[in-house]
Amino acid sequence: MGYGFSRADVSFLGSPAGAAALTEVDRLELTQATHLRDLERVRRTHGDRAAALVETVRLRRKAGAKLADAGNWLFTDDALQQATPTLVARRRAARLAGRAVHDVTCSIGAELAELSQVCPAVIGSDLDDARLSMAAHNLAGRRNVLLAKADALVSVSTGTVVVADPARRADGKRTHDPAKLQPPLPDLLAAYPGRDIAVKCAPGLDFDRLDWPGEVEVVSLDGAVREACLWSAGLADPAVTRRASVISSAGTSFTLTDAEPDEIPERAPGDWIIDPDGAVVRAGLVRHYAAKHGLWQLDPRIAYLTGDTVPPGTRGFRVVDRLDYREKTLRAELRRHDCGPLEILVRGVDVDPDKLRRTLKPQGTQPFTLVITRIGRTPTAFLCTAVRPPSS
Structure with a gap:
């Protein structure tokens, strides 16, 4: 689960004193072999701030493989695990360019960072105070971003496209049951009737049982399937119900839909x-x-x-x-x-x-x-x- 950050931790970590302390801690190895020794060393200098400092440095090192330009960001372990990789979030943002968007499960702001580049107005909301404070730090200086504490199951904005990323764990285990997501997918969809909505889900979800009326987009990044995104009918081409988006950090990305031909011959195996x-x-x-x-x-x-x-x-x-x-x-x-x-x-x-x-x-x-x-x-x-x- 990782360290449980408080708003006081976030306030310290985002301050000049916290930034200096993080730079100091980042000089340590912080490997499994040195963890206890390094933690004790940080405790001698920073007292009860030690765990927050060590965890933040550890998470920043992990984040580099997933998120771009996040070297000074703040995270929780769970938030980093669920954060959308930058290239995937950038693709979703490109589909929403020019629209006002409300991310109702914004967490530490990974989606908001990309949306704010192409959307005129972006709202991010969450119920977790620490994560909202982290998002404020991570997105500092972006004037088109508004953050608020709000329940994803209560509509608090109008005229926006709703983006949501329900947590995929139930009772400590990953789930593919839409009703066990947090918030539950049926409840989330019921909260925004008639609204344009994009919901990020696990790629293992049974889409046929879901009977989704819009488009299901399955996204991979560098060969690993990352997510499925449910696009409501208002955000999708009416001829498309399934899309595969294959993203490569090398630049050889492509997309494929069920509106394209599928007639193929029956032949013996080729070369x-x-x-x-x-x-x-x-x-x-x-x-x-x-x-x-x-x-x-x-x-x-x-x-x-x-x-x-x-x-x-x-x-x-x-x-x-x-x-x-x-x-x-x-x-x-x-x-x-x-x-x-x-x-x-x-x-x-x-x-x-x-x-x-x-x-x-x-x-x-x-x-x-x-x-x-x-x-x-x-x-x-x-x-x-x-x-x-x-x-x-």
């Missing part, structure tokens, strides 16, 4: 196997992605794609051999190919990759990828070399 980005898979747009890039499916119920070329910038697996899925056969073929380092990818077959790798015991020198899947009812293995072609 390459492609495992689509997780956002494409979770948004249910595998066929759309295949149609866009001249690919087809190994099996209509499995998300692996195949073809004779690989989409630019995408990791592909060049097929070396197609094998029956029998351990004796696999072991012999791996030995014949001098297989050493072995990556095992599995879809549609009940196989534990780590256990199988220990069973096969590859002892050669050449790296390979073993793609195990089902074609029809037949478990099939493809021995491949993994290649990431240059972007075009």
Whole structure:
């Protein structure tokens, strides 16, 4: 859970004295091995402020991998964990550019920081006093941002787009049940009838059961699926109900929707196997992605794609051999190919990759990828070399 910050802590940390103390503490290692020694050293100098100082420095170091320009920000551990990565928040803000927006679960201000760059007026509200004080520190100097203490389930603004990010933990565990989010998703939606609203949710949410009338956008960042965002009908293209947004910090981002064609041929496996980005898979747009890039499916119920070329910038697996899925056969073929380092990818077959790798015991020198899947009812293995072609 991390240290429980008070408003007094935030006030001190945001003061010139607090800033000087944080600079001093930042010179320490603060590793797991040195934690107790470092904490005792800070206590000797700063007394009961020590825990807040050490925790803030620790969180700032973690935040650098997730948030841009947040080197002087204040956080709680939970708030940093739930904070939207800058590139993801920036994409959402771009869709709302020019609108007045109210983030009703603003926390420490990660979404507000991006919204304030492109929206004329931004309101942020939360019930947590410490987080609101942190947001005020983090967003200092942004004249188009207003912060207020308010319950997300009580509408306190008019004429704004509502943005919400319900907490995804219930009883200390991550939940995919919309009714167990905090605040519960059904209650949140009921609080803003007829309003334009965008709600950030866990990507594992069962969208079909939710029966959402607008657009569901699944977002990945650098290969990891980060979130799903529910866009109300007023904020979405009426032709789009599903969108995959694949964001890369390298700049090779793309978006795909269910308004695009999904007709693909049925053919034998090609020279390459492609495992689509997780956002494409979770948004249910595998066929759309295949149609866009001249690919087809190994099996209509499995998300692996195949073809004779690989989409630019995408990791592909060049097929070396197609094998029956029998351990004796696999072991012999791996030995014949001098297989050493072995990556095992599995879809549609009940196989534990780590256990199988220990069973096969590859002892050669050449790296390979073993793609195990089902074609029809037949478990099939493809021995491949993994290649990431240059972007075009």
